[in-house]
Amino acid sequence: MTDAELVVRTRAGDPDAFGTLVARHYDACWRFAYHMLGERADAEDVVQDSFLRAYLAIGRYDERDQFRGWLFRILTNQCRNFLTSRGRRTKRFVQDEIAIESAAAPPAAHASGMEDAAVVRALAQLDPLQREALLLKYAEELEYSEMSAMTGAGESALKMRVKRGSERLRALLADAKDRGV
Template sequence: MTDAELVVRTRAGEPDAFGMLVSRYYDAAWRFAYHMLGERADAEDVVQDTFLRAYLAIGRYDERDQFRGWLFRILTNQCRNSITSRGRRTRRFVQDEIAIETAASPPMGLPSGVEDAVLLRAMAQLDPLQREALLLKYAEGMEYTEMSAMTGVGESALKMRVKRGSERLRALLDKVGDVRS
């Protein structure tokens, strides 16, 4: 069943239809939130709130948009709100073995053999908007047009965020390589 069909069924009050959408997108949403926030509990809270907001707003969903993009727009805003509400707390490193196993693929051109834990620590040091752009581009495989529609940020700005985030990530990883040598 397509996302559009499930949305129609959800609007018609079919109880399992939205559950199917949740099942379809939960893992990707959780992975994105976890990489953005660095904490399991924060990610879980944000994802639950995202799906609740999506369910409550399903009547305002425009069928011309892809459901995935619409959902990730809500998710991205919830992640941003969570980051803002935390203030400027010390950034946390991701050290959970399960998270390491499901880490996002690094951008093309990164040195081979970079350990996932090192990559996640480096990602945690990026500016949140750069981290968000890198995750949408490389972990979620979104095109710039989809990212732009989802975030409300122009494609050129997103390309710059990805470029600068990639450069910063490479520099951080190079620094780790220099320390190990």
């Protein structure tokens, strides 16, 4: 059954249909949120909140959009809101490498190509907008047009974020390799 068919069934009151959508998209949402936020518990909270918001707003979903893109727009906004809120709560950065590494270590059940410890630490050091663009482009394999629809940023701005984020990521990884981390 396609996502569009499951949305129609959800709107008709079939609770199992939305459960299928959650099961289908949960891992990708969790990976994205985890890499954006760096904490398992925070990622879980944001993903659950995003699915709840999607369920409550399913009546406003436009069938011309892909469900995954619509869901990721919600998720991206929730991650941004969380990061803004976290920034207000704590105006400091963790400098302790051990603390960063333990916070960034992903659970085995949520493995993806981005789980190398050095990559996770380097991603955590990127500007959030660059990290978001890199994750959408490479981890989620989205086209710039899809990314633009999700984030509200122009395609050229997203290309620049990916370019600068990639350059910064390479530099951070080279530095980590030089330090033997």
